[in-house]
Amino acid sequence: MSNEVKVKEIPFENVMILPPKPGVCRECAVDHRPDQPHNRDSLYYQMKFRQKHGRFPTWWDAMAHCEKHIQKFWIDALAERGVIVELPEETADGESE
Ligand SMILES: [Zn+2]
Incomplete structure (x- = not known):
């Protein structure tokens, strides 16, 4: 007799998520400053x-909640790592430069 563990498939949307520990971001559970992007x-x-x-x-x-200069910093930093941040079309604000 083996102790068989029954694995039940849980729909992804119903997976229980433990709340983040105190002192970390409530959105991403990572310790970052509120003005910085989530992980x-x-x-x-x-x-x-x-x-x-x-x-x-x-x-x-x-990074949608961040200020523009912080967004730019991260977009540039990610680009250096080969990650292109795709901006949603509605934020195109017609700057000429
Ligand atoms: Zn966060």
Whole structure:
């Protein structure tokens, strides 16, 4: 007799997510300053975002709440690592430069 573990498949949307520990960001469960982007790679963030929006977050989603100069900093930093941040069309604000 073996102790067989029964694995039940749980629909992704119903997976229980433990709340983040105190002192970390409530959105992504990572310790970062509120004016900095969420960690797009945080599993907590991805699960929560997906349950809310029905899709996985992009880097833009992770930094959408940041000020413009912080967004630019991260877009540039990610570009240096070969990651292109795709901006949503509605934020195109017609700057000529
Ligand atoms: Zn966060």
